[in-house]
Amino acid sequence: MIPENDIPRLLSGCRTKYDKVRGNWVLLAPERAIKLDDIGAAILAETDGVRSLGGILDVLAEKYNAPRDQISGDVVKFLESLRDRRMLEVS
Template sequence: MTGNDVPFLPRGVRLHYDKVRGTNVLLGPERALILDDISNIILAQLDGERSVDAICKNLAETYAAPLDQIATDTLALLTDLANKRLLEARCD
């Protein structure tokens, strides 16, 4: 995954609020991942139209955080989810 990629949740994968656990989970085919607060924030940014770079820039501005740290953490999460086939990306 690169900064130019546009990440999105593929068919069959969705964010869901789990009432029992009191938190959001990422539901995929025959699996569910409990998300921490940072993962929730990053995944909430996915709209299928913005690139990773645009998402990182928005997060850095919103949270007054260093862009390089945001980019490193965001790319690590998105790459991990893509490797688990819970996220896809297209190049623009």
């Protein structure tokens, strides 16, 4: 569970990179890599360390013309999975 006022940010040493060979985004951490799909990359593109979870949901709901309630659970689950991997913090 992540409150909507909380701000997610990638931890120091974690960054995204576009893999031109395979045509997909990856999230890199020291000696670790996670392949992202387009939706995951879109979420992280809005995760700038300034915008709150609520702000991220607003942007994505408009961008994808999708009900905010529908995407909220997916985004939170995604961010929590990165937090569990110690690649992201929420404050």
